Amino acid sequence: MESKQYKIAVVGRRDTILPFQMVGFDVFPVQMEREAQNTIRKLAQTGYGIIYITEDIAALIPETLDYYEKQVIPALILLPTHEGSSGLALGRVQENVEKAVGQNIL
Template sequence: MAKGFKIGVVGNRDAILPFRMIGFDVYAVNTGEEAHEVIDDLAGDNYGIIYLTEDFAKEIPDVIRHYDSQITPAVILIPTHKGQTNIGMRRVQENVEKAVGADIL
């Protein structure tokens, strides 16, 4: 990761607060629209990695697809304390399949 990039975490408050302890910037949101606005703001503010909770990712699939086509920021989906929806794992499998040419996971 290039020097100067920041890391942000966007999602519901309970799921993202622990990330503050390891030095990431955290942004609590309550709706998919708020998540969309925060992600756009972070993308314009030199964030190289944005972690997003899966519960909000499923509300804004077009935004996720948009940033998938960009070099930065990398939007990485994470499960919440409520469990995972497997959206993040499906994305990893799709990217591995694209890179390798087969589903090896």
């Protein structure tokens, strides 16, 4: 049985995501809510298994994050920006841990 190869993408503001291109990830610069939603939808439909999203862009699209959190693929993973973390990524990890084990372990 052959396993499917998924691609990895990084979505966010250009200055934050360009370094990821150097390690081989596909980068997709976005600025606004609608642009981010459309980009993530397109990536999900075209073989991307992991999509990293900067916290600043993720904060604009909570409904999109909620939708894809219920999907097996793609996995959406939040990244802090060069300006520091807003806490959004850590909050989502805590929520997922609580769902998995039934309580907050932090």
